[in-house]
Amino acid sequence: MSLHNKPIRWGIIGLGNIAHKFAKDILTIKDAQLYAVASRSQEKANSFAKEYQVIKAYNTYEALANDSNIDAVYIATPHALHKENTLLCLKKGIAVLCEKPFAMNFEEVEEMIACAKANNTLLMEALWTYFLPHYQYVLSLLKDKTYGNILKIESDFGFYRDFNDDARLFKKALGGGSLLDIGIYPIFTALSTIGEPESIKANATFFDNGVDSSCQMVFNYENNTKAHLKSSLVEDLPTEAIFYCEKATIKINRMFHMPTTVSIIVNEKEIIKDFGYSTIGYNFETIHFNNLIREGKKESDIMTFDFSKILIRTLDKVRKIIHLHY
Template sequence: MTSQPHKTIKWGILGLGNIAHKFAKDLVTINDAQLQAVASRSIDKANEFGKTYHAIQAYDSYEALAQDPNIDAVYIATPHSFHKEHAMLCLEHGKAVLCEKPFAMNTEEVKNMIALAKAKNVLLMEALWTYFLPHYQFALSELKKETYGKLLKVEADFGFSRPFNTASRLFDKTVGGGSLLDIGIYPIFATLSTLGEPQDIEATCTTFDNGADSTCDMIFKYNDNTEAVLKSSLLEDTPTQCKFTCENAVITLNTQFHAPTTVTINQNGAEQTLDYTGPTIGYNFETLHFNQLLREGKTESDIMTYDFSLKLIKTLDKVRKIIALEYK
C-alpha cells in the first residue's frame, strides 16, 4: 500500500445500532472523511440512518456494502457474535476494517481475523476507543514516565442498571450479551494497558436466569505485589471510575472513565483536576488514527496492536473459564 497523505477516506458502517449512531455522529466532524454507505438487514433502517448522517448509499445487505468499490474502510457495529463473520467478509473484499470491541468471541476467532488481514495485506483494528482519548493517553504517559513513582494498584469499575429484557442484545447470551464482554472489557483493558498481563486471576460472577452474566468481580495479581481490583455490573450504577494508585500520588479518571472526562491527581494532600471533555462524543480520535494509518499504507495500528488485542481476548477467555461462562 502506498502513502496517500491527502486522501479522503470513504467509510461504510455495517450494523446500525446505538454505537453506530455515535460513530457516525463523530465521523461527520472529521475533515477528509466521508460516510459512503451504510448497511442494515432492514432497508428502511438503512435509509433512515443514511439520511441522518448524509450517507451516499444505503444497503439492505452486508454483502453489498462489502462489495462496494467506493468504500475504503468499514466500521463493524454488529453484535459481538457476528464480529468475526462480518470482519472477514469485508477483509475478503479488500476493505480495511475497524471492528467494535470485543474483537470477537474468543481467541481462536481473533487469530483467524488477524491471519486473514495479514494474508490480504489489509488494515484491521479493534475499535477500543478509550485507548485513543486524550485523557487516557495523558494517564498512560504519566504512568510510563513514573511521574508519581511506580504504579502499585489499579481499581476500575463499570456498572449501570437496566431492566432485564430478553429481547435486548445486552442480555442475550447467544450474541455475547452480559456484563463481561460489553463493559467488563473496559476495566480489563485499563489494567492490561498499564500493568500488563497478570500472573494470577481471581473472579466471581452472578448471572441472570438465561445464564448471561449480570456482574463480574475480578482481582488481577502480579509477582511484584501490585494488583488490579475490577468490577462490571448490569445490576447497579457504579462510580465507573479508574483509579491508578502510585507511590506518590493517585490518578483518577472520573466518571465515565472510558469516555472523555476529567482526570484528578491527588498528591500530598493537594488536588488538581484536568478537563478533557470536548465538543464530540470521542469516537473521532480512533477514527482519525485509523484514517492516518490508511493514508500511510499501514496494515496494523501501533497503538491498538494485534498483540494487545490478543492479550485482551486471551484475558477475557481466562476470566470466562474461571467463572464458567460459555457462549453457545
C-alpha cells in the same frame, strides 16, 4: 489511487446505538466521508443514511462489502457477528475497524488477524478509550513513573438495566452480559498499564438465561500489586479508573472510558485536568485509523494485534474461571 488528496470513504455495518455515535463523530472529521451504511432492514438503512447525509444505503452487508468505492468499514454489529462481518470485508480488501470485543474468543481473533495478513489489509480493534487524549495523558504519567510505581488499580463499570431477554445486552447468543460488553473496559485499564497478570481471581452472578449480570475480578502481579476490577448490569458503579501510585493517586473520573477529566491527588490536594472535549470521542480512533490507511500500514502501533490477543485471551481466562460459556 492515492488517498492523500481525497477523503477516506467509510462504510458502517450494523446500525445500532454505537453506529449513531460513530457517524456523528465522522461528520466532524474534515478528511473523512460516511459513504455507505448497511442494515438487514432497508428502511433502517435509509433512515440512518438520511440522518447522516450518507450516499449509499444497503439492506445486506454483502452489498456494502461489494462496493468498490469504500476505503474502510466500521463493524458495529453484535459481538457474535464480529468475526463473520470482519472476514467478509477483509476478503474484499477493505480496511476494517471492528468494535470491541474484537470477537468471541482467542481463536476467532487469531482467524481475523490471519485473514488481514493474508489479504494485506488493515485491521484494528475499535477500543476507542485507548485513543482518547485523557487516557493517553494518564498512560504517559504511568509510563514515565511521574509519581512512582503503580501499587494498586481500582476500576469498575456498572449501570442498572431492567432485564430484557430480547435485548442484545442480555442475549447470550449475541455475546451479551456484563463481562464482554463493559467488563472489557476495567480489564483494559489493567492490561494497558501493568500488563498481563500472573494470576486471576474472579466470581460472577448470572441472570436466569445464563448471561453474567456482574463480574468481580482481582488481577495479581509481582510485588503484590493488584488490580481490583468489576462490571455490573444490576447496579450503578462509580465507573472510575483509579491508579494508586507511590507518590500520588491518579483518578480518571466518572465514565472513565469516554471523554472525561483526570484528577491528580497529592497529599490530599486534588488537581483536576480538563481536556476540553467537543465530540463524543469516536473521532480520535477514526483519525488514527485514517492515518494508518494513508500511510499504507496494516496494523496499528497503539491497538496492536498483540494487545488485542492479550485482551481476548484475558477475557477467555476470566470466562473459564466464572464458568461462562457461549
